[in-house]
Amino acid sequence: MPNRRAPNTTPIHLLPPAISLRKMASSLLLLLLLLLLLLSPAEADNIPSPTIFASVCGTNKTPDPQGFDVHFVDAMEQVFQNITKSGFATSVSGPGSNLTVYGLGQCFSYLSSVNCQLCYAQSRVKLPRCLPATSARIYLDGCFLEYSGRDASLDSVDSADTFHCGNSTFPSGSTAANVTAQLVGNLTGTAYRNKSYYEVGSAFVSQRLTVYAMAQCWLSLNSSGCRDCLEKGRESLVSKCLPASSSDSMAMNAGCFVRYSTEPFYMPVDGSTGGSSSHVWIWLVAVLCSVVTLLALIATAIFWRWRRSSDSEDDGFLEVVRSISNSHLSFKYEDLIQATGNFSENNKLGQGGYGSVYKGILLDGREIAVKRLFFNTRQWIDQFFNEVTLISQVQHKNLVKLLGCSVEGPESLLVYEYLRNTSLDHYLFDVAKKSALNWERRFEIILGMAEGLAYLHSASVVRIIHRDIKASNVLLDDRFRAKISDFGLARYFGEDQTHLSTGLAGTFGYMAPEYIVHGQLTEKADIYSYGVVVLEIITGKKNQNSISTSSEGHSLMHQIWQHHKSDSLIKLLDSDLKGKCTPEEALNIFHVGLLCVQASPTLRPPMWKVVEMLTSRSPDLPVPTQPPFINIKGAESSSRSESSDASYLLSSSMKSLDSGQTSVNHLSVSVFQGR
Known part of the structure; x- marks a missing residue:
């Protein structure tokens, strides 16, 4: 098919894939869970990130970065909603305007849905670095993500297409190069005929050498466009990389990806693939048969490697384990197993981003909540101990109390006080x-949350940013008093830092705009999330599904702002509250909520000020500026007419993975800053 004009691009930055012993171990992660205890924090921090093969930032800049950011975030959010279901998604935000943003995401078919989600999350964090460029694309080890100011979904090839040849070479005189060229040719000649535009396969060269390859087009192309793209990819690899390169080599085009390697890169942990090669199953059987040997070899190798480089860290690590085991915080693993009925499903209270929670009754009759942590690739042992040692020092009537933990059994457990009325969302919605x-x-819950956050932000021993304030993370005691929960896994940032630049973690619909777009985290992100919950409490409506339940397709923020401008906010008061409070009381809560969700973080009041506003009930409150919002139906926006500070308009229509009770990013993280 004819090619469209390619956007101007800056030089492409290639990052060779990291092939290491630790990566080999991580592919067997579910079987090697205990090996995480042997990894240093720095090593563990690198495990979850898929390798970035190439990134391209366009040279054209948007004339309105703030407005473009709005539609970029919305387009990426729409991609997320679908890519985790089917592995492919396109999107458009602001069609017909001069700030339109198109998005396209494609997970390679050998990825599981979970790994697809993780790969998308990584690419989504990295891609905003190209803003305010009007186009960018990124190729990762498992997925592709692109945004553009024009519809590039039908582009098969363009001038930004590139390739990367591995550094290793085939043995001298080997026929492997010819075998590899034939394998790549067979796959690229077949993939465009498949419904999935995907094919993988392997070729046996010798007892010590097997070559693996894959070819995949984006599902937005037609078959002829896919064929053209794959043919260009094949030509790049055969003419540029062969016969020299034997290690990872890949062609990265506008509409497809072609790769070959002497490593079985498309073999996921569960052994399933998207291709038809019988060598997949041979390899899987070999892995299963050799797993005991691999466990011993990898454990020994990592142990000695870590031992040589981290003797001092080892001493500190073991010292923390000993100190916790010998302290009042320590619970016996066997006692918690018995208390929860061996983690019976009948005792399961819920599941959060990084752990399931179970009710337990100790031998002395005390009721407890036990969090069974998911120690997967996104979590680290040192963070677990940070939460135990630091959160246990934080005591406040509006914070769930951490009673202790278990560190001596086969898994790590956190023990909290049990709250009979579960979470706010179970009642409110x-x-x-x-x-x-x-x-x-409701007023006491709003005030209690504010007091708890004010303590975390400015009155505790360490400064704590929760990062995942939402209704399901506000628990209620037997008198319906609010207690903030789910502090996640902690890490520090220096006292002299004004913010923390970090990967996204939290729940869409509650995340502050500056955090989503730029990854900049301060206590203002918690204040924004708090404001969303306040407005949910006063209206009785859930922010996340407000667009789908609105006949006009307007988000909850948009509805509230419209009624605020027309002095009719009282119409949005939850019907269960009408006649139960004065209009002045209700409007005061609306006003405080709007102040907290302003687009500009500098305009949001600190939590101690929010507490003062709620308790004094002064009518002389600042005038709020427009909150961030965007509507899927029509993607309307008028922020710039209200205030230049309302620079980000974000959608909050994301659905949680677990019926609205879990964070879409699988991780709730607190951030600690020592004073």
């Missing part, structure tokens, strides 16, 4: 239950 939340209780 349940028609049959929310009548239990009368006006007095």
Whole structure:
């Protein structure tokens, strides 16, 4: 098919794939869980990130970076909604305007849905570095993500296409190069005929050498476009990389990806693939038969490597284990197993981003909540101990109390106080239950949350940023008093830093705009999330599904802002509260919520000031500026007419992975800053 004009691009930055012993171990992660205890924190921090093969930033810049950011975030969010379901997604935000953003994401077919999600999350964090460029693309080890100011979904090849040849070479006189060229030719000649535009296969060269290859087009292409793209990819590899390169070599085009390697890169942990090669199953059987040997060899190698480089860290690590084991924080693993009925499903209270929570009853009759942590590639042992040692020092009536932990059994467990009324969302968004939340209780919950966050931000021993404030993370005791929970896994940032630049973690719909777009985390992100929950409490509506339940396709933020401008906010008061409070009381809560969700973080009041506003109930409150919002139906926006500070308009229509009770990013992280 004819090619479209390619965007101007800056030089392409290639990062060769990291092939190491640790990566080999991580591919067997579910079987090698205990090996994480042997990894240094620095090593563990690198495990989850898929390798970036190439990134391209366009040279054209948008004339309106703030407006473009709005549609970039919305387009990426739409991609997320679909890519985790089917492995492919396209999107458009702001069609018909001069700030339109198109998105395209494609996971390679050998990835599981979970790994697809992780790969997308990594690419989504890295891609905003190209802003305010109007186009960019990134190729990772497992997925592709692109945004553009024009619809590039039908582009098969363009001038930004590139390739990368590995550094290793085939043995002298080997026929492997010819075998590899034939394998790549067979796959590229077949993939465009498949419905999935995907093919993998392997070729046996010798007892010590097998070559693996894959070819995949984006599902937005037609078959002829896929064929053209794959043919260009094949030509690049055969003429540029062969016969010399034997290690990872790849062609990265606008509409496809072609790769060959002497490593079985497309073999996921569960052994399933998207291709038809019988060598996949041979390799899987070999892995399963050799797993005991691999466990011993890898454990020994990593141990000695780590031992040589981290003797001092080892001493400190073991010292922390000993100190916790000998302290009042330590629970016996066997006692917690018995208390929870061996983690019976009947005792399961819920599942968060990084652990399942179970009710337990100790031998002395105390009721507890036990969090069974998922120690996967996104978590690190040192963070577990940070939470135990630091959060245990944080005591406040509006924070869930951490009673201790278990560190001596085969898995790590956190023990919290048990709260009988579970979480706020179980009442607030349940028609049959929310009548239990009368006006007095809702006001006390709003005030209690504010007092708890004010303590975390400015009154505790260490400064703590929660990062995942939402209704499901606000627990209620037997008197319906709010207690903030799910502090996640902690890490520090220096006292002299004004913010922390970090990967996204939290729940869409509650995440602050500056954090989503630029990854800049301060306590203002918590204040934004708090404001969203306040507005949910006063309206009885859930922010995340407000667009789909609105006949006009307007988000909850948009509805509230429209009524605020027309002095009709009282119409949005939850019907269960009408007649139970004065209009002045309700409007005061609306006003405080709007102040907290302003687009500009500098305009959001600190939490101690929010507490003052709620308790004094002064009518002289600052005038709020427009909150960030965007509507999927029509993608309307008028932020610039209100205030230059309202620079980010974000969608909050993301659905959680677990019926709205879990974070879409699988991770809730607290951030600690020592004073």
